Amino acid sequence: MSRPTFAEVNLAAVRGNFVALRALLAPKVKMAGIVKADAYGHGAVPVARTLQDAGCDMFAVAMVEEAVELRVAGIHRPILVMGAIPADEIAAALEYDLRPTIDDLATAREIERQAAPHGRTVAVHLKIDTGMNRLGVRAEDAAAAAQAIAGMPHLVLEGAFTHFACADLDGHAATGGQLERFRAALDAMRAAGVLPPLIHAANSSALIAVAAAHFDMVRPGLALYGIRPCSAARSVPLVPALALKSRVAHIKCVRRGESASYGHRWTATRDSCLALLPIGYADGYPWALSNCGQVRVGGRLCPVVGTVCMDATLVDVTDVPDVQVGLEATLLEADHDSPLSAEAVAALCHTIPYEILTGIGRRVPRLYPNSGEK
Numbered sequence: 001m002s003r004p005t006f007a008e009v010n011l012a013a014v015r016g017n018f019v020a021l022r023a024l025l026a027p028k029v030k031m032a033g034i035v036k037a038d039a040y041g042h043g044a045v046p047v048a049r050t051l052q053d054a055g056c057d058m059f060a061v062a063m064v065e066e067a068v069e070l071r072v073a074g075i076h077r078p079i080l081v082m083g084a085i086p087a088d089e090i091a092a093a094l095e096y097d098l099r100p101t102i103d104d105l106a107t108a109r110e111i112e113r114q115a116a117p118h119g120r121t122v123a124v125h126l127k128i129d130t131g132m133n134r135l136g137v138r139a140e141d142a143a144a145a146a147q148a149i150a151g152m153p154h155l156v157l158e159g160a161f162t163h164f165a166c167a168d169l170d171g172h173a174a175t176g177g178q179l180e181r182f183r184a185a186l187d188a189m190r191a192a193g194v195l196p197p198l199i200h201a202a203n204s205s206a207l208i209a210v211a212a213a214h215f216d217m218v219r220p221g222l223a224l225y226g227i228r229p230c231s232a233a234r235s236v237p238l239v240p241a242l243a244l245k246s247r248v249a250h251i252k253c254v255r256r257g258e259s260a261s262y263g264h265r266w267t268a269t270r271d272s273c274l275a276l277l278p279i280g281y282a283d284g285y286p287w288a289l290s291n292c293g294q295v296r297v298g299g300r301l302c303p304v305v306g307t308v309c310m311d312a313t314l315v316d317v318t319d320v321p322d323v324q325v326g327l328e329a330t331l332l333e334a335d336h337d338s339p340l341s342a343e344a345v346a347a348l349c350h351t352i353p354y355e356i357l358t359g360i361g362r363r364v365p366r367l368y369p370n371s372g373e374k
């Protein structure tokens, strides 16, 4: 059984974006593909398989559960878990050979304690907070933390990383400040003889706009999915990979003066034809698009009318010739210049494309046309 509402994911575009980003890097710089949050809504396993095939060196996710899903599906490249790992998830991290992030020494000690009985060594990455003020040891404490980790027999410090707060804001001074603090932390680690081999910092924006942040590895997310993370990305041939589609499930004709949907926030100013699309805010089509979104039906942009419901959205198809049940409707288009691009829709909702893409619900099937993926 397949729902008439689906997200169409173009894996060739994901692969092409990977290649376009790689072309910006020196050959020795590795790439960790960020595939957390179900690969930003695109489907973690098919995306990771595509990237693994294309030569992506590593993957990074937010939580152990996401990494286990990849391992079970046969992803064999290293997987970094970037979020804080609760003590009761360390066993799974060991079992599935994941790279935990060390964001404080208590986590390091707990991993050491749990790894010791297995006689295993665990490769870990130290998170250094250089100004995001979210997760990680403070930059001035990084060398001491790295030394402490070096003293733990079952941990191997494979990497050290930081994360930028403002890399998407052109030339923002905070990025330079973070880089400076990161470099100082790395110098102190080098001086203490505990500098790990994989230093990384750059998200998509920094990969594209801040070459000095490439170090040994970069960690793009958004750009892999073809969305431009910053204005400099216009010069990179990124292709959006996801379209969100549905089909007309029902057509209702209303008379001028009649209202529709919750709160009767829309009233017909002419006799109108309304198409019901079986997609609502529970599928990730934002409620904020009530009375202001647009959907392409029969090649025409049609206004969303009334309140977006949990499972349904009404669009005014009065001007669509030959509209009928089953006609395809596109709610998000994989095209930078479309008013239905993830960026344009996000702007209309006063949010960011990350939220639009990751918000597409689990009950929306992802289809992968022209690929072996199902």
Ligand SMILES: Cc1ncc(COP(=O)(O)O)c(C=O)c1O
Binding pocket: 034, 082, 163, 202, 203, 204, 205, 219, 220, 221, 222, 223, 229
């Ligand atoms: C630590 C870390 N690195 C890299 C990324 C990728 O960021 P972007 O999607 O902007 O490339 C994220 C995303 O939130 C992140 O949290």
